[in-house]
Amino acid sequence: MELNRSSLSKEEKLKEIIRLKKQQKNVKKMVTSTLKHLTLILVAISMLAPFFWMLSTSLKTSSNALAVPPQWIPNPVYWRSYIEVFQRVPFLQYLLNTLYYSLGNTFFEVVVSIVVAYGFARFKFKGKKILFMFLLITIMLPGEITIVPGYIYWVRLGQLFNTTFINTYIPLILPAIGGQAVHIFFMSQYFRTIPKDFSEAAYINGASSWKILWKVYVPMSMPAIITITISSFMGTWNSFLAPLIYLNDMEKFNVQVGLAMFQGINGENINWALLMAATTISILPIIILFFSMQRYFIPSNKADGVK
Amino acid sequence: MKNLSELNKEEKVKILVSERAKKKKKISEGYFFIAPWYVAYALFALIPIGMSIYMSFMDWPVIGEASYVGLDNFKNIFRDERFFNSLWVTIRYAIVAVPLGMIASFSVAMIMSSKTKGLNFYRTIYYLPAVVSGVAVGVVWRWILDPRNGLLNNFLAVFGINGPGWLTDPNWVLPSYVLMSLWGAGAGMLTYLVALNEVPGDLHEAASLQGAGFFRRLWSVTLPYIRPILYYNLIMGIIGAFKMFNSAYILGGAGNEGQFILLNIFETAFSHFRMGYASAMSWVFLVIVLLITLLVFRFTDFWKYSQSNEEE
Numbered sequence: 001m002e003l004n005r006s007s008l009s010k011e012e013k014l015k016e017i018i019r020l021k022k023q024q025k026n027v028k029k030m031v032t033s034t035l036k037h038l039t040l041i042l043v044a045i046s047m048l049a050p051f052f053w054m055l056s057t058s059l060k061t062s063s064n065a066l067a068v069p070p071q072w073i074p075n076p077v078y079w080r081s082y083i084e085v086f087q088r089v090p091f092l093q094y095l096l097n098t099l100y101y102s103l104g105n106t107f108f109e110v111v112v113s114i115v116v117a118y119g120f121a122r123f124k125f126k127g128k129k130i131l132f133m134f135l136l137i138t139i140m141l142p143g144e145i146t147i148v149p150g151y152i153y154w155v156r157l158g159q160l161f162n163t164t165f166i167n168t169y170i171p172l173i174l175p176a177i178g179g180q181a182v183h184i185f186f187m188s189q190y191f192r193t194i195p196k197d198f199s200e201a202a203y204i205n206g207a208s209s210w211k212i213l214w215k216v217y218v219p220m221s222m223p224a225i226i227t228i229t230i231s232s233f234m235g236t237w238n239s240f241l242a243p244l245i246y247l248n249d250m251e252k253f254n255v256q257v258g259l260a261m262f263q264g265i266n267g268e269n270i271n272w273a274l275l276m277a278a279t280t281i282s283i284l285p286i287i288i289l290f291f292s293m294q295r296y297f298i299p300s301n302k303a304d305g306v307k
Numbered sequence: 308m309k310n311l312s313e314l315n316k317e318e319k320v321k322i323l324v325s326e327r328a329k330k331k332k333k334i335s336e337g338y339f340f341i342a343p344w345y346v347a348y349a350l351f352a353l354i355p356i357g358m359s360i361y362m363s364f365m366d367w368p369v370i371g372e373a374s375y376v377g378l379d380n381f382k383n384i385f386r387d388e389r390f391f392n393s394l395w396v397t398i399r400y401a402i403v404a405v406p407l408g409m410i411a412s413f414s415v416a417m418i419m420s421s422k423t424k425g426l427n428f429y430r431t432i433y434y435l436p437a438v439v440s441g442v443a444v445g446v447v448w449r450w451i452l453d454p455r456n457g458l459l460n461n462f463l464a465v466f467g468i469n470g471p472g473w474l475t476d477p478n479w480v481l482p483s484y485v486l487m488s489l490w491g492a493g494a495g496m497l498t499y500l501v502a503l504n505e506v507p508g509d510l511h512e513a514a515s516l517q518g519a520g521f522f523r524r525l526w527s528v529t530l531p532y533i534r535p536i537l538y539y540n541l542i543m544g545i546i547g548a549f550k551m552f553n554s555a556y557i558l559g560g561a562g563n564e565g566q567f568i569l570l571n572i573f574e575t576a577f578s579h580f581r582m583g584y585a586s587a588m589s590w591v592f593l594v595i596v597l598l599i600t601l602l603v604f605r606f607t608d609f610w611k612y613s614q615s616n617e618e619e
Contacts, residue, residue, distance in 0.1 A: 040417070040418060041428050043429075044429060048339055048435075050436070050448070050451055054447045066456050067456075068461075070461045080586070081477070112343050115343065116340060116341050116344045119339070119341035131341065131345070140546075142546065143352070146352055146355040147573070147588070147589070148571070148572070148576045151359040153358055175347060175351035176347075178344040181345060209336055218389050238439075240552075240553045240571070241553070245577060256443075263446050272456070275450070276450065287438070290435070291431075298434050298497055
């Protein structure tokens with residue numbers, strides 16, 4: 001080796017060393033890359049496994065769901081649970097209720113949040129800083145503080161108007177008419193990035209501030225608006241605690257309360273196949289929304305990350 | 308401008324005054340736009356919050372007369388074993404689940420941040436659990452954690468491991484919740500991924516040239532750079548633990564080990580109908596959450612971060 005090496009010219013030696021180093025590097029690269037993907041795939045599998053388990057169970061007969069060892073792939077594939085869910089409980093009603101609730105809430109939250117955000121982004125006025133600070137602080141305040149008194153509040157409010165708001169969607173939807181603090185914050189940040197020239201041009205042409213909002217700001221902010229719309233819709237679709245408190249009758253339930261009650265009905269003797277079918281149906285709209293609107297869900301820049 | 312100089316003084320003043328009037332009008336307009344949120348917040352949050360102060364000094368059954376009891380509710384809380392249990396359950400979960408989730412998701416984010424084929428695929432999959440409702444998550448995990456027929460114990464059985472009773476065994480309730488929270492940690496992971504991509508590459512290069520190894524670079528370059536997002540996720544994680552309700556309501560847990568503080572408040576108010584006492588508990592809950600938040604604020608530059616973010 002020593003001899004061989006010394007017989008080569010200096011240049012060739014150097015070349016040889018570089019070649020070996022490169023080879024070493026390539027092998028190292030391949031090993032780390034394989035390890036990397038192996039880890040990522042393992043994590044992906046554990047993320048998907050619960051969904052797989054849910055779907056697989058929902059397609060088993062109720063007795064096969066309890067088989068030991070378990071069937072990973074259902075055999076036979078049993079679809080009837082998906083029909084039975086609708087026969088056992090008013091699940092279609094739950095879905096419709098949830099749709100109304102989500103659309104109503106989303107409409108108010110999005111439209112009013114846009115208006116309020118515009119007020120903060122475009123106008124200068126006294127106390128703006130403090131008012132905005134207050135809004136931000138309420139985001140940090142856990143809204144859970146109002147759960148207990150909120151109920152009494154709506155009972156009393158009902159008595160005041162000689163009616164009852166309990167067991168209706170009014171206490172769930174009406175508070176949304178002020179918009180949502182997080183959305184307002186998000187939208188006002190977005191509006192601030194829109195150059196003033198646009199609105200000033202419109203202003204000179206005699207457009208009112210209101211018109212400028214809808215004709216200039218809103219069309220230019222569609223990605224942000226879609227983001228808050230999805231977030232609002234998803235938040236309402238998934239909401240549980242408030243509906244649990246305010247809704248009493250089965251046919252008034254939203255999907256989440258309906259699912260929770262369905263789960264509780266049979267105590268320990270749960271028909272898991274049926275319950276998993278119900279769960280699958282309950283998350284399906286959100287999953288579809290997620291896959292069709294992915295880029296609005298997944299944080300891909302700094303501002304999104306803070307949401 | 309040119310126009311203005313051509314006009315005589317009187318006319319100039321007129322224009323300027325009318326402009327000022329316009330400006331004044333603008334000021335009031337801003338209030339008009341932001342009013343809805345403040346009105347709604349006053350009506351649907353501030354009034355109930357005010358009521359809850361009042362209620363916390365009352366004995367308040369849902370049916371029947373409420374009566375003033377002074378500080379009794381608060382005194383009782385500090386003697387209430389159930390309350391301390393739920394507080395302990397919550398704090399213990401926060402201490403274990405939040406750092407574990409952060410470490411796990413940060414590690415995976417680190418792996419992903421180097422050039423990765425199929426990055427979008429992984430991002431989609433990892434984010435998926437975060438979009439599903441707490442109720443659905445709870446129901447599915449109750450089935451996964453089923454001691455006899457559940458996915459987890461059946462999976463462990465493949466390796467000859469006799470799985471524990473999970474939710475039915477008081478000692479395994481906390482690990483059950485931690486496992487579930489790890490499953491949902493993907494959303495936080497993506498925030499790290501975003502932050503990691505913003506760490507300037509030349510900083511790493513400079514550090515490597517000076518002979519800094521992987522861990523040294525992680526400690527001295529990456530972590531300081533992404534500290535704001537770490538703090539942010541820490542606060543949100545802790546607050547999230549205190550707000551844990553949906554899956555706790557579904558899953559429960561043997562020996563009251565799954566009775567998180569919010570679940571306890573809910574049951575006190577709506578199962579035991581002790582509204583006044585539950586209000587007092589809510590206030591203790593709020594003070595604890597605020598104290599933790601302030602503590603983290605005090606020792607971090609979180610606020611600076613969110614402000615710099617605001618200016619973007």
